[in-house]
Amino acid sequence: MHIPKIDRCVALVKRCGLSGSFTITIGSILLGSALLPNANAEADTAYRSSISPGQWASASFPVEDFQAYTSPFGYRGGVTGGGSEFHSGLDLAAPEGSYIRNWWSGTVVQTIDDDRCGTGLVIKSGDWEHVYCHMQGYVETIDGVRTLIDRDGGILIQQGQQLPTSARIGRVGMTGRTTGPHLHWGLVYQDEWVDPATVIRAMAS
Numbered sequence: 001m002h003i004p005k006i007d008r009c010v011a012l013v014k015r016c017g018l019s020g021s022f023t024i025t026i027g028s029i030l031l032g033s034a035l036l037p038n039a040n041a042e043a044d045t046a047y048r049s050s051i052s053p054g055q056w057a058s059a060s061f062p063v064e065d066f067q068a069y070t071s072p073f074g075y076r077g078g079v080t081g082g083g084s085e086f087h088s089g090l091d092l093a094a095p096e097g098s099y100i101r102n103w104w105s106g107t108v109v110q111t112i113d114d115d116r117c118g119t120g121l122v123i124k125s126g127d128w129e130h131v132y133c134h135m136q137g138y139v140e141t142i143d144g145v146r147t148l149i150d151r152d153g154g155i156l157i158q159q160g161q162q163l164p165t166s167a168r169i170g171r172v173g174m175t176g177r178t179t180g181p182h183l184h185w186g187l188v189y190q191d192e193w194v195d196p197a198t199v200i201r202a203m204a205s
C-alpha cells in the first residue's frame, strides 16, 4: 500500500521539541503558525506505547486519489482575528467524489449530520475511534436505524454496522464547514484526540 509521505515535524509534533508558537509546513506548503495542544501526559504516554512498528501494516490509508495534506492537527491561530482554534484532525485534500476507505476494521458508532462536520461517520476499533467528516450524501433514519446514504456513490452505511479494513465507506464531499473538497480525518485514542499524522507515519514505517 502506498502511504503518501508526511513531514516529520508535523507527524511527531510533540517530539520535535517545539513549544508555544511555531511555524508548520507540509512539504513546501506553509500552513501558518500553530500552537501545540496541551497534551495530557499520561494519555500521551499510553498512546505512544500503543504504537509499535508494523502495527498498522495492514491499515488502510483513508482516502483514494489523495492530493495533499492541507491542514495539520492542533491549535491554529485566528488568522481572521479572534482566538486560536483546535483542529481535531488532519485534512486530506482529494477530488470531490473520491472514495473514503475505512482505516481499520470496526463498528459504526455514530452517523454525523451537523453544520461543522457535515455528513460523517465515527467508527470504533477497540481503544480507537476514527472520525470522517465532509462526506457526500446525508443521514436518514430508516426503520429506526440512522443510515448514511450516498446513492451516487453506491454507499449505504448503518449505525451499528461492522466494517472491514479498507471498505469504501463514503466519498469526499463539501458538507459541513469546508472551503474545498477534503476528508477531515480525526483519531481518538482512549477518549483523547491524537494526531493522525503520527499514525500515518507509523503505517508507512
Ligand SMILES: [Zn+2]
Binding pocket: 071, 087, 089, 090, 091, 183, 184, 185
Ligand atoms: Zn479538518
